[in-house]
Amino acid sequence: MKRRDFLKVSAVGAVAAASSLSFPAIAARKAPIKVGILHSLSGTMAISETALKDVDLMTIAEINAAGGVDGHMIEPVVVDPASNWPLFAEKARQLIAQDKVAAIFGCWTSVSRKSVLPVLDELNGLLFYPVQFEGQEENKHVVYTGAAPNQQAIPATEYLMSQDGGGAKRFFLLGTDYVYPRTTNAILRGFLHAKGVKDSDIAEVYTPFGFSNYQNIVASIKKFASAGPTCVISTINGDSNVPFYKEMANQGIKATDIPVVGFSVAEQELAGMDTKPLVGYLTAWNYYESLKNPTNTKFVSAWKAWVKAKGLKDYPVTDDPMEASYIGIHLWKQAVEKAKSTKVDEVRKALVGQKFAAPDGYTVEVLPNQYLSKPVYIGQVRADGQFDVVWKSKGLVRGEAWSPYIPKPKNA
Amino acid sequence: MRRPGLVLRTLLGLTLLAVVHAAYALTPQEALAIAGGDTDSRIAALRQAVQHPDPQLATFLHKLLNDEVQIDGGMVQVQQGNDWINLATGQAVTPSANAEGVVNNNYVRKQLESARAALDLFSPSRAARLKAVRQMQDDPASVDRGLVEQALKIERDPEIRKRLQLLHAAVLLTSPDAAERLAAAKELAASNYPAVRTLLLSRLDHSDGQHTEIDPTVRAQIEKSLAAIDERLAWSERLGTLFSGISLGSILLLAALGLAVTYGLMGVINMAQGEFIMLGAYATYVMQGLFQRYLPAEVHYSLLAAVPFSFLVAGGVGMLVERTIIRRLYGRPLETLLATWGISLVLIQAVRSLFGPQNVQVDNPPWMSGGLHVMANLILPYNRMVIIAFTALVLLAMGLLIARTRLGLFVRAVTQNRAMASCVGVRTARVDMLAFGLGTGIAGLAGCALTQIGNVSPEMGTGYIVDCFMVVVLGGVGQLTGTVAAALGLGVVNTLLEGVAGAVLAKIAVLIAIILFIQKRPQGMFALKGRSVET
Numbered sequence: 001m002k003r004r005d006f007l008k009v010s011a012v013g014a015v016a017a018a019s020s021l022s023f024p025a026i027a028a029r030k031a032p033i034k035v036g037i038l039h040s041l042s043g044t045m046a047i048s049e050t051a052l053k054d055v056d057l058m059t060i061a062e063i064n065a066a067g068g069v070d071g072h073m074i075e076p077v078v079v080d081p082a083s084n085w086p087l088f089a090e091k092a093r094q095l096i097a098q099d100k101v102a103a104i105f106g107c108w109t110s111v112s113r114k115s116v117l118p119v120l121d122e123l124n125g126l127l128f129y130p131v132q133f134e135g136q137e138e139n140k141h142v143v144y145t146g147a148a149p150n151q152q153a154i155p156a157t158e159y160l161m162s163q164d165g166g167g168a169k170r171f172f173l174l175g176t177d178y179v180y181p182r183t184t185n186a187i188l189r190g191f192l193h194a195k196g197v198k199d200s201d202i203a204e205v206y207t208p209f210g211f212s213n214y215q216n217i218v219a220s221i222k223k224f225a226s227a228g229p230t231c232v233i234s235t236i237n238g239d240s241n242v243p244f245y246k247e248m249a250n251q252g253i254k255a256t257d258i259p260v261v262g263f264s265v266a267e268q269e270l271a272g273m274d275t276k277p278l279v280g281y282l283t284a285w286n287y288y289e290s291l292k293n294p295t296n297t298k299f300v301s302a303w304k305a306w307v308k309a310k311g312l313k314d315y316p317v318t319d320d321p322m323e324a325s326y327i328g329i330h331l332w333k334q335a336v337e338k339a340k341s342t343k344v345d346e347v348r349k350a351l352v353g354q355k356f357a358a359p360d361g362y363t364v365e366v367l368p369n370q371y372l373s374k375p376v377y378i379g380q381v382r383a384d385g386q387f388d389v390v391w392k393s394k395g396l397v398r399g400e401a402w403s404p405y406i407p408k409p410k411n412a
Numbered sequence: 413m414r415r416p417g418l419v420l421r422t423l424l425g426l427t428l429l430a431v432v433h434a435a436y437a438l439t440p441q442e443a444l445a446i447a448g449g450d451t452d453s454r455i456a457a458l459r460q461a462v463q464h465p466d467p468q469l470a471t472f473l474h475k476l477l478n479d480e481v482q483i484d485g486g487m488v489q490v491q492q493g494n495d496w497i498n499l500a501t502g503q504a505v506t507p508s509a510n511a512e513g514v515v516n517n518n519y520v521r522k523q524l525e526s527a528r529a530a531l532d533l534f535s536p537s538r539a540a541r542l543k544a545v546r547q548m549q550d551d552p553a554s555v556d557r558g559l560v561e562q563a564l565k566i567e568r569d570p571e572i573r574k575r576l577q578l579l580h581a582a583v584l585l586t587s588p589d590a591a592e593r594l595a596a597a598k599e600l601a602a603s604n605y606p607a608v609r610t611l612l613l614s615r616l617d618h619s620d621g622q623h624t625e626i627d628p629t630v631r632a633q634i635e636k637s638l639a640a641i642d643e644r645l646a647w648s649e650r651l652g653t654l655f656s657g658i659s660l661g662s663i664l665l666l667a668a669l670g671l672a673v674t675y676g677l678m679g680v681i682n683m684a685q686g687e688f689i690m691l692g693a694y695a696t697y698v699m700q701g702l703f704q705r706y707l708p709a710e711v712h713y714s715l716l717a718a719v720p721f722s723f724l725v726a727g728g729v730g731m732l733v734e735r736t737i738i739r740r741l742y743g744r745p746l747e748t749l750l751a752t753w754g755i756s757l758v759l760i761q762a763v764r765s766l767f768g769p770q771n772v773q774v775d776n777p778p779w780m781s782g783g784l785h786v787m788a789n790l791i792l793p794y795n796r797m798v799i800i801a802f803t804a805l806v807l808l809a810m811g812l813l814i815a816r817t818r819l820g821l822f823v824r825a826v827t828q829n830r831a832m833a834s835c836v837g838v839r840t841a842r843v844d845m846l847a848f849g850l851g852t853g854i855a856g857l858a859g860c861a862l863t864q865i866g867n868v869s870p871e872m873g874t875g876y877i878v879d880c881f882m883v884v885v886l887g888g889v890g891q892l893t894g895t896v897a898a899a900l901g902l903g904v905v906n907t908l909l910e911g912v913a914g915a916v917l918a919k920i921a922v923l924i925a926i927i928l929f930i931q932k933r934p935q936g937m938f939a940l941k942g943r944s945v946e947t
Contacts, residue, residue, distance in 0.1 A: 044871075046769045164451050164519045177916055207915045210875060212866040213663075215656040215796070216910045222789055223649065226606035227613055239771050239867045246776070246865070250783050250793035256522040257550065274775055279479075280518055314770050380517065383479060388515040 030068075032075040033342055035060070035332075036095035038106025038116070038127075043083025044209070044238065049108045051268055051315040052130060053078060055322040056105050058306040059329045069333050070340070077101055081112070088112040089119050096123045102342035103128060103332050105325060109237075110134060110180045113142070126344045128328035131321045132263065132285070134183035136409070138401040141344075143331070143351065144371045145324040147286050148399040149187050153233075155376045156261045156284035157188055159391050160231040161195070165282075165378075166259045168231035170201045172221050174244075175235035177206040183406075184235050184263070190405030201228070211240045214247040222251070225258050232260040241265055245278055255280025261378075266319035270385040278381045282390075285320040286374040287360040290386045299326065299359040317385075318359075327358050331366060362396055371399025438468040440500035443488045446472070447481055447514045455523055462527050472499075473528045476514060477521065484511035526554055533563045538572070545575045549605050549788075552582035553614075578603050582611055590627045597630055601637035604644060605788045612638050648790040653907055659796040661903025662803040663865070665896060666858040667876045668883035669810060672895040673851035676884055677814075677827045678844065680738060681749045684756035685880055686873025688852040691729055692722035692859025693868045694763055697772045712777040718860050726856025729759075731849035739844060756873070764870040774863035795864045802861055806854060811892060813850070823847045827890070886926055888936030897937055 037056045039049035060074045068074060077099045081088040088107065095101045096119070103126045107113040110133050120127055120141035132147040159165040171192060175181025185204055192202060203224050205217060224230055236244055241262065248260065261282040267289050270278075289300055303318050331354050336342055339350035354366045362375045373396040379387030402408050438461065445457030461469055472490070475481050480491035484507050488499040498505045516524060525547060532544035545563075548555045560580045567573050577599070584596035600608055612634050615625045625631050667689060674682045696718040703714035733755055741748045780798055783791040814820040822843045825833040834840050858876075866872065883902060887894030902922065909918035930936075 042769060047771065050769075164517050166518050166522075205914060208919065211915060212875075213660055215659060215793075216653070216907055217915070219649070219652050219656065220911065222606070226609050226645070226789070228610060239869065242771070242867055243865060247793070250781065250791075250795060252783060252785075252791045256518050256525065259518050274773075277781070280521060282518075314768060380515070388513070390515060390517040 030070075030072045032073040033069055033336070034075045034077055034099055034101045035329075036092070036099065036101035036104040036106065037076050037078045038081060038088065038091055038095065038104050039108065040083040040112075041078075041080040045083040045108055045112075047239065048268065048321070049083075051319075051322055052106075052108070052325050054306070054310070054312055054315060055303065055318075055325050056329060058303065059326050061306075062302065063329070063333055069336050074333075081106075085109075085111050085115045089115045092116045092119045092125065092127075093123065096120075096125045102126075102336070102344075103347070105130070105328055105332075107131070108321070109178075111178065114179075117141070124344050126332075126347060128325075128332060130324035130328055134180045134187070135399075135401055135403055136183060136406075138369050140348065140370070142370065143328065143366065144399065144401075145328040145331070146321060147374065147376075148371055148401065149184060149403050150400045151286060151374055151376055151397050152263060152284045153184050153188055154191055155391075155393060155397070156263070156282070156378055157191060157233065159284075159378050160233075160259060160261060160282075164391065166231060166256075167229050168259070169197075169228045170224060170230040171197065171203070172224055172230060172232045173202065173204045173235070174217065174221075174232055175206055176209055176211075176237045176240060178209070178237075180237070181206065181235035185233075187403045187405050188233065190403070194405060207236070207240065209238060209240070212243040214244045217244075218247045218251050218253070221248075221258065222253065230258050232258060234260055234262040235264060236262070237264045241269060245281070249277030255282075255380075266321070267317040267386065268315065268319050268322075270381065271315075271317055275381055275385040276383050279383055281381045282378055283381070283387065284376065284378050286376060287320045287323040287358075288377060288379050288387045288389060289318045290379075290382075290388065291359070291361055291377075293359070293361040295357055296359040296361065299323070323359050327356055327364060327372070330356050364396065367398055369399070369401045371401060373398045438466060438472055440488060443472055443499050444483070444486065447476065447488055448483050451517065451520055454520060458523060458527055462530065465531050470528065470531045473524055473531070476516065477524055477528065479513060479516075481514045482507065482511045483514060484508055522551070522554075526551065530556075530559055533559065534566075538569055541567070541569070541572055542575075545572055545579060549575060549579055549582075550607050552579055552605075552607055552611055555579060555583055557583045557587075578605075578608070582608055585611060585615060590630060593625070593627065593630045594633055597633040597637050601640040603641060604648075606645065607788075609638065609641050609645065612641070644787075645789055648787040651786070652790050652792075653911060654904070655792055655796075657904030657907035658900065659800060659903070660907055661900035662800045663858075663862070664879055664883050664903055665899035666799070666803045666806065666861055667855070668880040668895055668899055669806060670851045670853070670855035670858065671880045671884050672887075672892060673810075673854065674848055675881075676890045676892075676895065677823060678847055678851070679745075679827075679889075680742075680848070681745055681752065682738075682851070683749060683753040683877065684733070684759060684873075685852075685855055686875070686877035687756045687759040688726045688730060688855035688873070689859040689862065689876055690763065690868075690870065690873035691726045691759065692856030693774070693863045693872060694767060694772070694859075695722035695725040695856060696860045696863045697767075697774050697868060700774055712779065715777055715780075715860070715864075719857065722856040722860035723853040724856075726859065727849040727853025730852025730855075731845050733852075734845050734848040738848065739841065742844075756877075760870045760873070767870070769870065771867045771869040774868055776864060780864060799861050799864065802857075806857055807892075807896065810850075810854065814892070819843070819846060882923075882926055885930065886936055888938035891936070891938045894936055894938035 037053055039053040040046050041050055041053060057076060060076050063069065064073050077095060079091045079095060081091045092104060095104055105128045107116060107127065107129050108131050113129055116127060117139055119125065125141055127142045128145055129142055130145050132152050135148040160168045173185045173188060175185060189202060221232060259282055261284060263284060265283050266285060300318055307315060331351065332347070334354050334356065335347045335350040339346040341347065351366050351370070352368050355363050358364045360375050365373045367373060375395070376393040376397050377389050378391040380390045382388050442457060442461050446454055446461060475490045482489050489496040489505060489507060489511065490499055495504045496507050497503065529544040529547040532540045535541055560576055560583055564573070564576050564580060567576055581596040581599040584592045587593055600612065615634055616631065617624045623631065625634060670688065671682065671685045674680050674685065696715065699718035699721050700711070700714045703711045737751055737755065738748065741751055776795060780795045783793040785791055814823060822838050825838055826840050826843045830840055883898045884895055886902070887898030906918055906922050909921050913921060
């Protein structure tokens with residue numbers, strides 16, 4: 001309780017200070033709009049989610065400094081659901097019912113999102129969800145600003161099957177044991193079947209959260225690869241990635257022999273790793289820090305300045321979920337300005353068709369299913385931990401809620 | 413489908429003489445064409461260039477593979493130290509803002525490596541030739557026949573010759589002459605390379621209704637050779653599994669050894685044992701930081717300095733905890749359990765506040781990266797070998813300490829009969845403190861070793877505590893031999909099961925097996941005999 005209050009007070013204080021400096025007149029005239037920030041600041045997910053909280057605060061400060069939403073300042077309410085899935089629902093309830101926030105920006109794991117959904121349904125909330133996920137969901141209370149499978153997993157697999165990607169014929173699907181990897185791999189299996197790949201050429205292996213002994217798995221990858229050109233599609237989440245990649249390097253597997261594509265490894269995860277043995281390994285995202293365009297240059301330098309000002313030495317880089325958070329807040333702002341209201345139903349109506357010039361170099365758009373159209377990039381790890389783009393989609397890819405490769409559930 | 417030999421097919425004998433003469437030089441236009449444009453045009457340019465190879469090309473390929481080439485407004489620049497050199501003029505230049513580093517995707521990278529290997533095959537350095545032929549053995553499908561035959565003509569080194577001959581056989585497998593294919597298939601039975609297996613398998617392919625290999629006698633021979641290779645590969649796989657099992661066992665043992673002292677000998681149910689492992693890991697991290705700050709040249713050896721340091725830190729904190737808390741709770745196991753659990757929470761939060769909630773990174777020193785090539789499909793990573801040896805050393809030292817030293821004698825005396833030991837003048841309180849310090853210090857050593865294979869985070873200890881108790885209880889409380897047997901046994905069984913059932917099920921199966929075993933034999937594998945059992 002104390003911690004939350006402290007954060008709330010300090011966040012409000014920071015914004016109030018910022019706004020009173022730049023736009024005292026406006027701040028005094030119009031009532032502020034409250035928004036909720038629902039990211040784990042402690043526990044296992046803190047590693048990934050704390051950076052999102054900070055980029056949310058940065059974006060809000062940026063909008064406020066530019067005059068706010070139609071002259072209203074945005075007032076962030078930061079809560080800490082502590083990587084505890086039921087607590088996500090409780091905190092969401094508190095944000096909507098008690099703090100009366102106009103929208104919530106938050107969640108990382110699919111399980112946290114699923115736990116918030118009933119609360120959103122009941123209290124008519126609006127959640128902006130900024131992380132790539134397994135799709136198979138279309139809730140009118142959620143705006144999905146991260147990638148759907150057809151914006152990440154499918155193009156990456158297609159790339160691995162192409163000549164440039166190594167012409168893979170066999171597929172080793174390796175993931176952490178929970179809903180996102182299992183669903184993604186089910187979709188990939190359907191996709192590979194459609195491409196004529198037989199089940200004998202697909203291996204599916206799962207490890208528990210926090211697993212670190214990858215000796216056997218790497219040995220079985222080698223064995224699997226001795227029957228034809230192989231790629232590894234990794235949906236390993238969290239810090240297990242470090243021992244996995246270390247073991248691959250130690251057992252002498254080069255990216256040119258067996259390419260690995262990771263769907264949950266971005267700049268933040270590589271920031272603490274020795275990346276030299278990983279050169280050539282692949283990831284698929286909708287954004288990389290190394291993209292060269294003016295919007296991104298602005299975004300990255302704003303982040304570096306924010307990090308410096310706030311002393312956040314642990315988060316030096318930007319990555320895809322951070323960009324998706326940034327886009328989400330801007331889209332919400334535009335929708336509120338268009339609707340001239342913060343009421344969820346009206347904002348939602350105004351959201352569809354909203355466009356925003358994003359740091360990914362394109363103008364992304366909210367689709368009727370509340371997914372985004374985004375570009376897809378495939379990046380290759382560089383020795384300095386950044387990514388070189390080796391493939392990009394021709395223009396924007398529209399997010400599909402329901403994958404055509406697995407059956408749509410009846411109750412959806 | 414891969415396109416085998418795209419680059420190298422064109423490298424015929426005639427061009428190889430040019431390596432020696434170096435009559436041509438790499439033109440800037442050629443360099444630009446290899447470095448820029450789409451994949452196909454780059455490969456085509458590379459193919460052109462290797463037709464008249466020269467040392468400059470080899471250097472250029474090397475630079476390309478090291479990401480030391482950039483294109484700046486149609487001008488190719490290569491990196492030399494901290495400077496950029498214009499390839500055309502050889503002058504140092506200041507790159508403009510538009511300079512873009514050359515990106516090689518994995519396909520291009522592979523072609524570049526093949527081209528480099530082809531050039532290196534005629535290098536005067538034996539090491540370079542060996543590396544080149546190894547590289548080619550990893551991907552025999554893209555190797556040119558003429559190239560191998562040329563190299564065989566001039567190669568004198570027996571090991572390289574042997575490799576070249578196998579490589580030659582692999583290439584001949586696609587020869588139009590059935591007799592040559594038959595001979596090649598026969599010779600390849602002696603190969604250990606998984607890549608050869610892939611190649612043989614691809615020759616047996618008949619998925620489109622037609623055999624890739626049309627001659628039935630050659631097919632029969634290929635099957636025979638495949639069986640021979642499979643048998644040998646299966647052996648090295650078994651060796652690999654055994655190694656993994658021992659490696660996992662050594663980690664379990666190292667983590668559990670400390671507990672074998674505190675719980676096994678002293679009878680303290682120390683729920684904070686995992687946190688002492690974590691303290692050892694953070695001590696290693698601190699030592700690395702100190703080296704980076706004050707001795708940056710020797711930073712690769714910070715791990716060695718961290719070994720005693722982590723022992724002292726964890727042992728010191730352990731003794732402090734014993735003096736202040738645990739000594740008041742001897743003989744009250746439930747209170748000890750709760751108190752030590754509380755200590756574990758305090759330690760986790762303390763480290764979180766000091767170092768932050770994120771994982772910290774402890775680097776692998778170069779002497780612990782990579783692995784020993786035993787066979788083509790069996791590489792034993794150095795970090796795991798070092799940990800096995802380290803565990804053996806710690807075990808030996810501890811065994812000697814308990815069995816041979818005065819402190820060991822006191823510890824045994826106090827565990828066996830506290831009252832009697834006290835009567836004959838042993839300062840039991842001091843012995844308790846030292847023994848607890850030893851147990852937690854060993855946990856610190858485990859933490860130091862674990863930085864090399866796992867993550868270092870404030871919560872890392874909680875993952876090990878269950879395993880530690882499992883090992884000690886299974887082995888039999890108060891028994892070092894039992895701990896060793898249980899740790900190695902669990903490691904091997906877990907590894908074997910993992911191969912069959914996957915990591916998640918293996919863990920469950922092992923836990924159930926232990927529960928059943930303890931039901932049947934509550935005293936563990938090795939029971940302590942004698943009067944001390946009752947006390």
